[in-house]
Amino acid sequence: MSTATSLSGFLRTRRARLHPQDVALPDFGGVRRVAGLRREEIAQLAGVSVDYYTRIEQGRVSNCSDTVLDALARALRLNEDERRHLYHLARPQRTAGPARRQSVRPMLQRLLDELKDVPAMVMGRRMDILAWNPAACALLGNYGDLEPAERNIARITFLDPASRELYADWSSCARENVAYLRLEAGRSHPGDPRLAHLIGELSAKSSDFRRLWAEHPVQDKTSGTKRFRHPVVGELELIYETLRAADDPGQALITYAAQPDTSSHDALRMLLAWTAPTAAAAHQPAD
Incomplete structure (x- = not known):
């Protein structure tokens, strides 16, 4: 490409x-x-x-x-x-070679460890999932069960059938992910073979991805609202925020939280209480 x-x-x-x-x-x-x-x-x-x-x-x-x-x-x-x-x-960037494999920034890892009651993850280039906390496992699934190459938000969205059940507004989520991946493809390492491989794989395996990719949507990942149909606690409406360090925009901390005094807030607290032992044991990456 x-x-x-x-x-x-x-x-x-x-x-x-x-x-x-x-x-x-x-x-x-x-x-x-x-x-x-x-x-x-x-x-x-x-x-x-x-x-x-x-x-x-x-x-x-x-x-x-x-x-x-x-x-x-x-x-x-x-x-x-x-x-x-x-x-x-x-004005495409000229790079000396493909981007190096990313490791989560120590301070972002520390923030993840401190966020006990807030589902959170660190997203790197290409929408790779670099790290997550136990609460994210409870809400989104255990990324530790996936091979490192499979820990990618766009890949999970389009190739994991469970994502269509988890996200009540899956079509909107899918479009947002394609729009962000388009932005990534334009601004970061345009010759990155791993990014090209990801886009090729998704294009080959998902007709929804092919259709959306051809539309060239573009949108940064900042903040918004997502609705979930969780298999344990049912419907949730959560606000997500994307936080980036000024000196390293290639990594972002994404958090999910519910408005206080809402049914979603109560359901999220209940979910985290029920799944705490299992999620805590499974949240660390196993490269």
Whole structure:
């Protein structure tokens, strides 16, 4: 998966979602041969020539200026995540080789050990799960039962049938994961063979992943609400937060918590009390 191919697909899908009325362009009717806006319309909105925009979309321009990229972002109505993604694709990083295997930061591991009543995990590059606490085992399953190569959020979401039962809004979770993986593919080690292998495996084994990947969604993993159908305590609505160290954005601490004085709060406390002995024995990675 080259960055030129990714840039081309990204720009085409963003053109396809816009229509003349969305950007105050005249629509003269008739059958449009392409979905959404034409290349010449995007070029007009961005203030560049049609030939130059065409070469950008085909990945044949390697030195786009900030002015041009900002103009394209405005023309395509990109949000902040999409705008950053455009910059990463237009100016891919050059790395000396594949990224090294990650180990959880000691301070993040210490935080995990201190978070007794809050399900939490550390997510690394490619959405790999680097570490977790007993409460995460109780809520999400025992990652220690998986081989290290299988401890990956996107892989579990699409290839483990249990995830479709656990997440009440599985379709939304799946799209969010693909959107984050797209962001990762654009900003971190574009030549990473492990990332390419993961995307290839998911594309080969999951039609849902193939469909979503082709749409080029882009979204950072920050915070939100997830609904669960847990086999032990039933329905839960939890708020998740993603915390990153400023000096190491390649690792993130993800926590799940319930609003106080809610049925979800009571159910989570009950779950952690019931599963504490088993989860505590199983939460450490076994590489």
